[in-house]
Amino acid sequence: MSNFSEPKTDGIEDDMRREFLKAAGLVAGGALAGWPFSKIALAAQHAHEQQQTQAPLAHITATQALTLGAMADQIYPQDDTPGARSLGAVYFMDFAAGSFMAGAWPMIEAGMVDLNERAGRTFGKPFHDLDFATQTRMLEEIELTPFFGSVHFLTLMGCFSLPKYGGNIDQAGWAQIGFESRHAWQPPFGYYDALYDEEAFS
Amino acid sequence: MSAFDTTRRYPTREPVDFVIVGSGAAGGVLARELSQAGFDVVVLEQGPYRMASDFGHDEVKNMMLGDLTSHPGWADPQSFRYDPTETAVVGNGGLPPALYARTVGGSSVHFSGNYWRMRPLDFKERSLLGPMSGTGFADWPLTYEELEPYYTKAEYEIGVSGTPGPFDAPRSRPFPMPPMPVKSSGVLLEKGALAMGWHPQPAPMAILSQPYRGRPPCSHCGFCIGFGCEMNAKSSTLVTMIPEALATGRCEIRPLSTVYRIETGSRGRVEEVLYVDADGQQQAQKARAVVLAANGAETPRLLLMSDGPDHPDGLSNGSGLVGKYLMGNGHSFIHGYFEHELNDWKSIQVTRIVHDFYATDPQRGFYGGGGMDGRPLVNSMPVLHAMTESGANPPRWGAQFKRDVRHGFNRHMGILSSTTSVPVERNNITLDPSAKDAIGRPLVRMTYRDHDDDLAMMQFLQDRGNEILDAAGAQRIWREPVEPQTAHAHLLGTCRMGTDPARSVVDPYHRSHEVENLFICDGSSMVSSGRGQPTLTIQALAFRAAEHIGQAARQGEI
Numbered sequence: 001m002s003n004f005s006e007p008k009t010d011g012i013e014d015d016m017r018r019e020f021l022k023a024a025g026l027v028a029g030g031a032l033a034g035w036p037f038s039k040i041a042l043a044a045q046h047a048h049e050q051q052q053t054q055a056p057l058a059h060i061t062a063t064q065a066l067t068l069g070a071m072a073d074q075i076y077p078q079d080d081t082p083g084a085r086s087l088g089a090v091y092f093m094d095f096a097a098g099s100f101m102a103g104a105w106p107m108i109e110a111g112m113v114d115l116n117e118r119a120g121r122t123f124g125k126p127f128h129d130l131d132f133a134t135q136t137r138m139l140e141e142i143e144l145t146p147f148f149g150s151v152h153f154l155t156l157m158g159c160f161s162l163p164k165y166g167g168n169i170d171q172a173g174w175a176q177i178g179f180e181s182r183h184a185w186q187p188p189f190g191y192y193d194a195l196y197d198e199e200a201f202s
Numbered sequence: 203m204s205a206f207d208t209t210r211r212y213p214t215r216e217p218v219d220f221v222i223v224g225s226g227a228a229g230g231v232l233a234r235e236l237s238q239a240g241f242d243v244v245v246l247e248q249g250p251y252r253m254a255s256d257f258g259h260d261e262v263k264n265m266m267l268g269d270l271t272s273h274p275g276w277a278d279p280q281s282f283r284y285d286p287t288e289t290a291v292v293g294n295g296g297l298p299p300a301l302y303a304r305t306v307g308g309s310s311v312h313f314s315g316n317y318w319r320m321r322p323l324d325f326k327e328r329s330l331l332g333p334m335s336g337t338g339f340a341d342w343p344l345t346y347e348e349l350e351p352y353y354t355k356a357e358y359e360i361g362v363s364g365t366p367g368p369f370d371a372p373r374s375r376p377f378p379m380p381p382m383p384v385k386s387s388g389v390l391l392e393k394g395a396l397a398m399g400w401h402p403q404p405a406p407m408a409i410l411s412q413p414y415r416g417r418p419p420c421s422h423c424g425f426c427i428g429f430g431c432e433m434n435a436k437s438s439t440l441v442t443m444i445p446e447a448l449a450t451g452r453c454e455i456r457p458l459s460t461v462y463r464i465e466t467g468s469r470g471r472v473e474e475v476l477y478v479d480a481d482g483q484q485q486a487q488k489a490r491a492v493v494l495a496a497n498g499a500e501t502p503r504l505l506l507m508s509d510g511p512d513h514p515d516g517l518s519n520g521s522g523l524v525g526k527y528l529m530g531n532g533h534s535f536i537h538g539y540f541e542h543e544l545n546d547w548k549s550i551q552v553t554r555i556v557h558d559f560y561a562t563d564p565q566r567g568f569y570g571g572g573g574m575d576g577r578p579l580v581n582s583m584p585v586l587h588a589m590t591e592s593g594a595n596p597p598r599w600g601a602q603f604k605r606d607v608r609h610g611f612n613r614h615m616g617i618l619s620s621t622t623s624v625p626v627e628r629n630n631i632t633l634d635p636s637a638k639d640a641i642g643r644p645l646v647r648m649t650y651r652d653h654d655d656d657l658a659m660m661q662f663l664q665d666r667g668n669e670i671l672d673a674a675g676a677q678r679i680w681r682e683p684v685e686p687q688t689a690h691a692h693l694l695g696t697c698r699m700g701t702d703p704a705r706s707v708v709d710p711y712h713r714s715h716e717v718e719n720l721f722i723c724d725g726s727s728m729v730s731s732g733r734g735q736p737t738l739t740i741q742a743l744a745f746r747a748a749e750h751i752g753q754a755a756r757q758g759e760i
Contacts, residue, residue: 074599074600075599075600075603076599076603076604076607077600077601077604079601079604079605081608100266100267136600139599143596143597143599144595144596148596148597149597152592152597152599153589156585156588156589156592157262157266157585159588160261160584160585160587160588161261161262161584161585162259162260162261162262165262173584174584176608177584177587177588177607177608177611177612178543178545178608178611178612179547179584179611181259182423183421183423183432183433184421184422184423185421185422185423185424185548185549186422187383187384187385187422187549189385189386189422189544189545189546189548189549190385190386190542190543190544190545190546190548190612191386191542191543191544192386192389192390192540192542192544193383193384193385193386193388193389195389196384196389
């Protein structure tokens with residue numbers, strides 16, 4: 001793990017995330033896969049229903065869900081609040097696997113196979129059965145790969161996007177950061193404007 | 203998507219007075235002005251007819267999947283390269299290099315509402331500063347004073363909130379509405395800038411601070427940048443110009459209509475506009491005159507695609523300048539976290555700006571100027587906030603990352619700097635020589651590398667932003683690296699106006715130098731880039747163009 005200012009390396013998924021971060025006065029709107037939104041909405045509805053009814057996942061096997069859930073909890077762990085798995089990140093990934101990330105999904109599956117093979121070879125157990133610190137060390141070895149980058153990206157989307165996509169169950173991810181989706185707010189909005197003397201420019 | 207019941211339908215096989223390609227910042231104004239002047243107008247818009255009820259707070263839909271910025275019916279990617287020696291590629295993480303909204307109202311629907319006038323110097327900087335070798339640095343064929351009445355008209359017809367700042371150009375009328383309520387990012391920008399001895403001012407915004415012409419004021423929902431307004435408080439052409447155009451009974455908005463060719467007749471005049479309709483069928487709309495307002499990327503693409511035996515390099519391209527001198531404005535961004543909660547994710551993006559570095563200062567050692575504003579940028583949205591905090595390569599993750607994400611959402615602000623772009627010929631829009639979109643059009647190919655002076659100005663203002671955040675008491679400050687940009691929401695200069703047909707594409711009133719019944723009016727008309735918020739200038743130009751085009755039509759001069 002490192003901080004923001006480290007040198008960059010190549011990688012499609014890294015580039016994708018980097019573009020979201022460019023903050024160049026632009027909205028980040030880019031189609032990841034050219035999916036029409038009507039199909040996306042349908043896939044979202046499925047994921048949401050599965051999450052609501054605890055139904056089996058449509059595009060992710062039970063074993064894959066264990067791997068992805070463990071990775072999600074490494075990326076955005078439980079502290080005094082729930083981690084990404086409890087927030088529903090795996091349900092979001094199921095939605096993504098069946099829609100806008102379908103093209104990249106074979107790469108993610110191959111990454112999971114490789115991760116579990118290495119875990120089995122070295123420790124005699126699948127990745128999700130390893131203790132937390134060992135999982136962390138294994139992921140540090142692959143944190144520059146498109147596989148890890150994609151799961152990282154999907155984990156954050158699963159924690160903080162609208163619950164209708166399967167994650168952010170009961171808006172618990174939003175509650176953790178202090179966000180609330182409302183259609184109207186009134187000033188003052190924050191600490192500093194509450195103290196402001198409006199006379200200056202009125 | 204909801205259908206809007208336009209009462210008027212024009213047959214395609216009979217010529218209408220004007221076909222306008224594009225319904226955005228410029229196209230919406232032209233449609234309203236020309237239909238109110240008594241002409242029959244058909245507007246062809248490639249996007250769907252979305253209304254306020256179609257807009258919401260869905261970050262995945264809007265930001266990750268590009269619902270507003272993608273074509274709804276088929277893939278229409280764009281290719282990019284920094285330099286002419288490279289082979290352009292489609293990539294960029296899915297972010298279109300020419301970033302614009304495909305919807306009725308165009309990018310005026312999803313923009314942030316920053317609505318700056320240019321200043322007198324912007325129109326004559328070549329004369330003020332002298333030549334810049336190897337560039338297309340030039341004066342405009344009009345002055346600020348000539349455009350001022352149209353700036354005023356745009357502010358009143360569109361609906362703008364603000365109050366004059368100490369460096370603003372003279373104005374003939376006050377702002378129609380007082381400024382928007384200040385946010386904590388505005389307060390802190392003001393505090394830091396005042397401590398540095400600078401002159402912060404309220405931001406002029408095309409967002410309503412009061413009820414105006416039947417529309418409600420902003421409800422501060424926070425989903426503004428990149429989103430359509432669910433309250434109709436953002437002054438897009440969707441909710442200002444276009445309903446008024448439809449009310450004349452002489453304007454038809456034809457959504458989901460993607461133009462692929464302008465056809466000329468035997469006399470070299472434009473005769474019909476070919477497009478693919480909502481059902482994927484090829485159509486042709488006859489017209490007495492055509493106005494292109496498709497933006498600074500799609501307008502040159504269409505001209506370059508409309509070649510013919512007597513214009514082999516594209517329509518209206520005898521100068522060879524169609525698509526060239528693309529300017530995107532430079533941008534740099536710096537983040538800060540403060541001790542107390544700003545909640546900068548509420549309300550609009552920008553409430554205070556700093557224009558102390560607007561003019562070029564030779565002592566800086568390079569050409570350029572710009573403005574700065576306090577805002578959340580994409581940190582106003584939960585997913586993008588977390589991604590911004592995660593950094594890039596390798597991404598941050600784990601317990602400390604989570605603490606920062608949770609701590610920072612309410613305590614974040616940034617300073618966005620916007621700068622001039624030097625017009626250089628190698629920065630351009632051309633047709634991709636190999637890749638085509640799903641209906642067979644060559645892709646938009648963008649070639650762009652920010653001029654060294656642009657990068658220097660971006661860096662200069664980021665440094666000033668650091669000083670502001672520091673003086674305002676930020677607890678943690680970090681920068682987005684300044685580097686050549688690969689995506690542009692401001693698409694300027696690609697069909698520049700001028701008096702010399704060898705050095706410009708349109709005359710000072712937006713008429714093609716070569717095709718007498720073809721007009722081009724959008725960001726492509728601009729000769730210089732301004733300081734980073736071009737929408738008001740584009741709309742003022744559109745009001746002015748419509749007046750002259752209407753007069754010419756009435757006098758039988760088209």
